[in-house]
Amino acid sequence: MDKKPRFLMHLGVAAGLVVLGLVGFMVLTMSKSPMAQRRPQPVLPLVRAVTVELATRNVLIEGEGAVSPLHRSTIASEVKGRVVYTSPNLVDGGSVNKGEILVKVDKVDYELAVTLADAKVKEAATSLKKVQEDAEAALEEWKRYQGAKGKEAPPSLVAREPQLEEARAKLAAARAQLEQAELDLSRTEIKAPYQGRISGKYVDLGQYLRTGDKVVDLYGTQAAEVVVHLEDAALAWLSVPGFTQKGGQGSKAEVYVVFSGGRISWPGRVVRALGELDTRTRMVPVVVRVDKPFATQPPLSPGMFVKVDIEGKALDSSALLPRAALRQGSLVWVVDSNGALKFRKVEVARTYGEQTLIKSGLARGEKVVTSPLQAVSDGMAVRLTQPQNKAQQKPAAPANSATTDKEEAGS
DSSP: OOHHHHHHHHHHHHHHHHHHHHHHHHHHHHHSOOOOOOOOOOOOOEEOEEEOOOEEEEEEEEEEEEEEESOEEEEEOSSOEEEEEEOTTOSTTOEEOTTOEEEEEOOHHHHHHHHHHHHHHHHHHHHHHHHHHHHHHHHHHHHHHHGGGOOSOOOTTTTTHHHHHHHHHHHHHHHHHHHHHHHHHHTTEEEOSSSEEEEEEOOOTTOEEOTTOEEEEEEESSEEEEEEEEOHHHHTTOOOBTTTBSSSOOOEEEEEEEETTEEEEEEEEEEEEOSSOOTTTOOEEEEEEEEOTTSSSSOOOTTOEEEEEEEEEEEEEEEEEEGGGOBTTTEEEEEOTTSBEEEEEOEEEEEETTEEEEEESOOTTOEEEOSOOSSOOTTOBOEEOSSOEEOOOOOOOTTTHHHHHHHHHHO
């Protein structure tokens, strides 16, 4: 078969197939119904929110400071002599009771001084008695000499008045010397003036002490104090005896420290403010006192740096929110029942840590947004995450509700 007719035949078949395909495509296109147009649905921002719970809560004032003992003394020797005894507790860190003998000084010389002083008292008393008898005899002789005419008082020399005054003065001086000797003898035993712990030891057996030499440094363990520097705004919520009020008890407080992974706390109370403001920071130093700081293990030792939570005045119908819910100082975003975000001005009582205490401006059950949004407008629609988180809030307890609220919110 010739090649040319065969080529033409193949070309015609291919052209027919192409035409047939075009016709089929046009038929399908014309028979298809037009696609309906749809408007795209807007994507609403997804936000997290907390539900407002109103309750009576105490304002929490946070601070920190170093622990110092209520009493601290450097005990010195009031007599001189050689040390013949030291207490087994006379060591750095040793605990001593009130009245416990810490050091004894050799008392032989002082016992001799007491004996000599006692002899001088007896001698002076004997001399006074002799002068009194001589004075009585002189008065009897004066009366016999004057007879019935004796109406005038006898002269002072006749009544031995100068001699009597001198004898009485010598007796008083002898008694004073005896008292001084007995006092020096008692001072040979150096005792602890109060219950405490030793923080420094300066004597040992055989050492010779002079009057005024340091013996021991001691601090009391019955109470400890922490000085907390607070700004003026914080003091408006506190009761500080002698500063914000004339008398009565100060605000309750909790002193705590994190030790070995756990929290150890001590109850305390505000007792006073220091006499002067801090000239550098212009803050008010408030003193918190803790009774029996050594009742726990480990104890609240002097020099320890601690944190302090002071329980302020109570607020009725207050709300505790995460700090992230607060915008621009006193603005929050509230989501209404229709899912619209509304700007709301609130009155902030106090912000501490990650919590904010709202005094007014919110109603029970309202939902406050805590999520950050880059673009936001009043009235915009939003979606809430499910489930919704509630603010961890709890009515104030008598002991230390403010601290409890903070701990629960952080859990």
